[in-house]
Structure formats: C-alpha cells, structure tokens
Amino acid sequence: MTVVRRHPEWIKVKAPHGETFFATRRIVQDLRLHTVCEEAHCPNVGECWGHRTATFMLLGEVCTRNCSFCAVATDGRNPWIPWSRPGWPKASSGSGCGTSS
Numbered sequence: 001m002t003v004v005r006r007h008p009e010w011i012k013v014k015a016p017h018g019e020t021f022f023a024t025r026r027i028v029q030d031l032r033l034h035t036v037c038e039e040a041h042c043p044n045v046g047e048c049w050g051h052r053t054a055t056f057m058l059l060g061e062v063c064t065r066n067c068s069f070c071a072v073a074t075d076g077r078n079p080w081i082p083w084s085r086p087g088w089p090k091a092s093s094g095s096g097c098g099t100s101s
Helices: 020-032 045-049 087-094
Strands: none
Touching: 020 045
C-alpha cells in the first residue's frame, strides 16, 4: 500500500505571476540590482514582488555573511562597492517598488 503524503494548501507556493510581479522584475533587471529574493532562490518571490516589495543587496550579488541556511553566494573578501553609481539604491526605490524616495 502506497501512502500519499499531501501538504496543506497554506504551505504550497504559487508560481510568480501578475502585472505587478513582472513590473517589479523589470525594474530590478533594468537597474541591474541584486535582490535577496533572486540570489537566495526564495520561493516567495512571487508574493513579495506581486506586492511591489524587494529586498536589495546593497553590496552586489555576493554576501559577506555565510549563513548555513541561505543560498546566497558568500565571499570572505571585501565586496565590490558600486561607488561609481551614487544613489543607485535610492533611485530604484522611487521607481514603483512600493517605497517612496
């Protein structure tokens, strides 16, 4: 006898969809921003970006921490800091990601 294990509906994540999700993704890509959502392969990215919320990685795609539970790439060296792009995180926050500048 095979036992089928079913997860409750509240634990299942829907695939990313909707106009606001794609608008937020377009902003992140156009401004070449790095988000924890993408770098950590977060299953909830559709829900957050659907509400125009994104968590930015200010120092780029590599994190200086090394959390054992996280999928973000780590590097013990000093990260590259985008000083040549002054104000880039602030510029993105006023582009419709859900925060005011």
